Amino acid sequence: MRATTSDRAAWPVPPDEANTWVLCQRCRAVVYGPRLTRMAMVCPECGRHGALTAEQRVGLLADAGSVAPLVPPGPDPREDAADADPLRFVDSRPYPERLRAARSGTGMAEAVLCVRAAIDGHRVVIAAMDFRFLGGSLGAVVGELISQAAETALAERVPLLVVTASGGARMQEGAIALMQMAKTSVAMQRLDRAGILTISLITDPTFGGVAASFATLSDVIVAEPGARLGFAGPRVIEQTIKQRLPAGFQTAEFLLKKGFVDLVRPRAALRATLGRLLAAGRRPGPAGLAADADGGDPAVRDPRGLARRDSWQVVRLARRVERPTTLDYIGLMLDEFEELHGDRLGGDCASIVAGVGRMAGAPVVVIGHQKGHGAAELARRNFGMASPEGYRKAARVLRLAGKLGIPVLTLIDTPGAYPGVEAEERGQAVAIAENLRLLAGLPVPVVAVITGEGGSGGALALAMADEVLMLGNAVYSVITPEGCAAILWKDPGQAPAAASALRITARDLLELGVVDGVVPEPPGGAQADPPAMAEAVRRAVLLRFGALREQEPDRLVRGRQARFRAIGATAATAVGARG
Template sequence: MTSVQEQAPAKQSWRRCPGCGELNYGKKLARALGVCPECGYHHRLTAAERIEQLTDTDSFEQLSTHVLATDVLGFTDSQPYPDRLANARAATELDDAVVCGTGRIGGMPLALAVMDFRFMGGSLGAAVGELITRTAEDAVDRGIPLLIVSASGGARMQEGVLALMQMAKISQALASLRDAGLLSISLITDPTYGGVAASYATNCDVLVIEKGARMGFAGPRVIEQTIRERLPKDFQTADFLLAHGQVDTVQHRQDLRGWLASLLAATRPATGPLPMRPELELVRDADRKNEIVRDPEHLPTVDAWESVGAARQTSRPTTLEYLELAFDGFVELHGDRLAADCPSIVAGFARLRGRPVAVIGHQKGHQTAELISRNFGMPQPEGYRKALRVMRLADRLGIPIVTIVDTPGAFPGKDAEEHGQSIAIAENILGMFELRTPVVTVVTGEGGSGGALALAVANRVLMFERAIYSVITPEGCSAILWGEATSAPAAARALGITARRLLELGVVDGVLPEPPDSDPTDAPVMAAALGAAVARTLTELDQAADRDLIRDRRARFRAFGGAGVLISEVRKEPVE
């Protein structure tokens, strides 16, 4: 167990802030949810305070089961373990370091297990493991999500290897939650270390960390003593963990309840269609009736090089704009859980006409600074790993997936190669063939090579009228086959990258008309077309006589190229 010296402050009129040293008046600090008004330091909360802050008023019902730890090993250090337990129970009025039960957040039910650091440093022992496991099992029985709030130094040393086994015991309960298609959420608070960090605090589907919290397997002091190096000041902090792709979001305590409510709303089962938002009513009736063009003869012939220019316009709507205009309640998730968060791919959950959907898309930008910060929509391997992680979560929850493609291609840099760019793209392509939930892709701008295909292995692929989809950029093709880049227009025409040609080839299943040339980037109209087309396509997939979505997806891609090859079979005589 990692030793953390600071204990939760006792209730008193004044508290000195560990962050800035200022004295905080107790009642004022309580009104600020325990956050220092001077420096923003998040004081530790008791389990009761945390439950009161997060759940709807009077909605929490504590688990009726009482579980008490016993001294199986006869452990004594500076005092016998039974004495330590008795002192902790007297000081906290708790049976052990976790309070469990059910409640509501934003009106939505969930099971909660909330740790209390005051009880022996929030250490994980057999009683804590049993209570959290029973809470997870209760969530499965009720068919509701689970929220675990961690605050712990790690496994309880006084219970030896039995405490170690609780890491696996709780993890198997989380596996049952996954099998049941239920969401698990980990709220990481300060501090979360050792066996808790290396099990249920990071085994949940979504990881949210409170601002200012720290998490790690070993404490900074132990690491410095082991490796004999000074660590960065922000090491193991919330922002450090977000930058290194290990958590989905960092939230200020004042925003936690609202963020959790939004996540629960974005992932709950559909309750019926939502009315179209007023700004989307701008679409004309004729556009609604013809929202998806399925016959290439109904599309105008557009010069391929002109389509390249249109698809690359920085004024075209981005994934975040489509999310704002066509979807409701988007909750973004971050990180690949390995190394970093790639800003070139946006991923998370939202609602479309009342239906929960996972949305994953390339993100470019409009202005130079944003384009640079988003790497011009060219993802690193971490972006594809984040995308696949969110897609697999949606698959477990039974939520349809919508991908929005707009990229020149995957980033070809040195770091990307070192981090396994080819492997990341390959894993996405293969992984999408294993998804049991509907997948719909819309190519909204550039569909560049494998960087686009890694998000486009879908049951249905749509594209906008002036978008493009290609094996390589026209400039790259020109440089390789023509020997110079000036033949890019000819290469574009030869590659067959326009919406009409791709519809003829069956690479896309439908085309979405765009506003006239005089107003090529009318974001509300394009967002309305995208939202309507995706909703309609998902409904068609729902109503399909054959609902084997995996077989449908594999058959779709199995058929490509059949008309472009000659196949002759030679019958072999059986070997005697």
């Protein structure tokens, strides 16, 4: 049914349960009010996500019966500042009059509702903004309430979820409102230092001082479809610098591609998504990721237990497009997984998959190269050759693992980092180097598994681990055999000879001490039986996590650094002795 007259209620006015009809502002469909309410204000015709009140938002996300209003410690700032007007501000109406009208019209004391709650059984503090109240603007009381919500999360050691809907800082409070950006940022930083998970749910719109403070400082940023997020709103941009904005600019989908948003989820999927993030973000207990490898260690640790192989043949096996990818292993090894996107600096990279999940019931971070199986996916994933944005995304998720105390599994399968001009212009070498430095001091267990090609620094950027494993048909090298042959033999056709000379097979690398163990592949290779291969990798990883989790963070880091410090030391000593 389409609207033909102008006397119908326009969305987003929430309908009551009478026989009202509501006009969708995007597709102009007329929707029966009670149906729209049941669909949480999502248009059944075009999927437009209409506005929700803060109370509706909390009711949508929280477990039934779990919500309790947050009572701030000490004097209630809503009472102390109920009629605060630091500037004695008057535009077309005095500011106190605007406040009274907002309170009367919304039934709220201010533009944010703060509660204790649970989502899928996981305790959380929620601060939900309401755009109806002076555009969800950030003023002194809002800043104080959000800061106190963060302090409650800190004191009770539970995650903080902020649901944003705001036009920015409240102009009627001038510089006092501006300072709330700093106040709320301090609160978020304290949660970072304490290792408390923070999540932002971005709803439409989120602009200005809110976007440039607590909304984008969370560990994970989830956005509703079509939600707009930015520092300068469209009207400000167009009026200030006279620029015409492209379609979709500042929307959640645009920001996901640009690396500023982790996930875009429809309203119906938000509760389940947040529940998975909260489950994965819990700090593991002493029994977390305990080894369940009843069959013993599937990894071979003595090179004499491995047959010598033709190096070039192994290279060709490692490159088989049918071999399981990172996403295949994730699907087979993990109980659940939420992929996170973006480097928060302006890009995302499909060649690297990173996210949080649960393995054997305990939280784990997984990061890996993703090649793909078909031609279309291989092209979209750039054949597993990551850009600087991919390594920076990995670094962001590694820092999250360190903050929350979650073990890290990396899965390596890449010919090498992308060698294009654009990658060099955006700092490929710096991105790889920063990952190596980060992994050198990451205070959580890290296990790396080379599942296919381990190509040069692009592989090492994810493989500086406490334990480095590789599959029986995998390879690991400073350069591709073709590249080595082209440089040293002056003939790419000498790649088989280069492969042999480089000693890149699993047995070679176990002998050299570069890897710690080799997980044999099923007959016919990993691609012949992906579930069996994944189970063997899972058992090997759990066994190592089980041992590593017993170590204190400082000892863990010292051991990892000593492991890499020792590689090549004997050869250097011998050269020195001859000198």
